[in-house]
Amino acid sequence: MDHFFTLNFWEMTLRTLFSFFVLLILARLLGKKQLGQLTFFHYITGISIGSIASQIAAVAETPFLDGLISLIWWAFLTFLITIISLKSKKARVLFDDKPTIVIQNGLILESSLKKNRLHMDKLTMMLREKAIFSVQDIQFAILETDGKLSVLQKTSVQVATKQDVHANIAPPTYLPTEVISDGQLIYENLVELELTEDWLMKKLKKQKVQNVKDVYFAQVQTDGSLYISLKVNK
Structure with missing residues (x-):
């Protein structure tokens, strides 16, 4: 009895391992798609492939080789339909319908x-x-x-765009970036923005801030201005 249990345990472990990696390889071959981008056809085939893989891994009565062939063949047919759909608009309408x-x-x-x-x-x-x-x-x-x-x-x-109201549509000069956090200067962000510490200190002094340590948070804005939030006790 113990021998049978051990044999069955290792068999199911190996079946699960093989099924997992075969499913992983097939998923990579079938391509990337977010769940929300799946058509009904791909959604159903995805469920079917997963169901076959779980049957191989969890049901000892399922012949491993037969299940593996079924899994690979199902994935191949799905892949084939995908390729045909890419090549033919009529096939795409047949399998995926149309808007x-x-x-x-x-x-x-x-x-x-x-x-x-x-x-x-x-x-x-x-x-x-x-x-x-x-x-x-x-x-x-x-x-x-x-x-x-x-x-x-x-x-x-429709919501009016900046073009509709003739507003400024020039691209932003900077990506909003944190340069001071809890009184500490973030040098790497200044370097990334191609700005200097002298530039930052001038901006601080314009807002009557003499010391970086007095600043809780500072962020460079898209137009090059500096947003400052001082520490509470300041």
């Missing part, structure tokens, strides 16, 4: 909702997640192949 317009010029396209089995409660929730509460403000709303909603609002309700 669907669900709102046009403030009007809800009921046929599109039915086609995608999307009810109004879900649609309005997706709009609220984008801080849009009125359907009439929408020029186009498109349901993407990954299930997300892309929205173009009507021009009259």
Whole structure:
């Protein structure tokens, strides 16, 4: 009995080890995608591959070689479909479907909702997640192949940009960077910004600060100005 238990333990350990590394290699081969970018097809195949790997690792009755062949073959088919989809637009539409317009010029396209089995409660929730509460403000709303909603609002309700109001659109001179923390000068950040300690002291003196130790926090702003927060006792 003890011999059987030991044999079974090492068998399952090795099966798990092999399954883990095969799954890791296959995941690398299939490419990088965030969970939110997965189409329904890739989501289902990902679950299936993981299920096969767990079956190999956890179920002793599953023949190891058979399970391994199934795992590799499933991953290969997924990889093959991905390559075909990259080469052919028709195949891409077949496997991943295509984006669907669900709102046009403030009007809800009921046929599109039915086609995608999307009810109004879900649609309005997706709009609220984008801080849009009125359907009439929408020029186009498109349901993407990954299930997300892309929205173009009507021009009259779009947020004005700096170009619209003719504001300054020059790129920032500096990235906002901490240069003093709890009374300590951060030299490496000054060097990275190509600034000197003399420059910093001049900025401090302009704000009537004589000593770095009196400063709790100081940060160079995008326009080269210096934000200062003094220690409480100062």
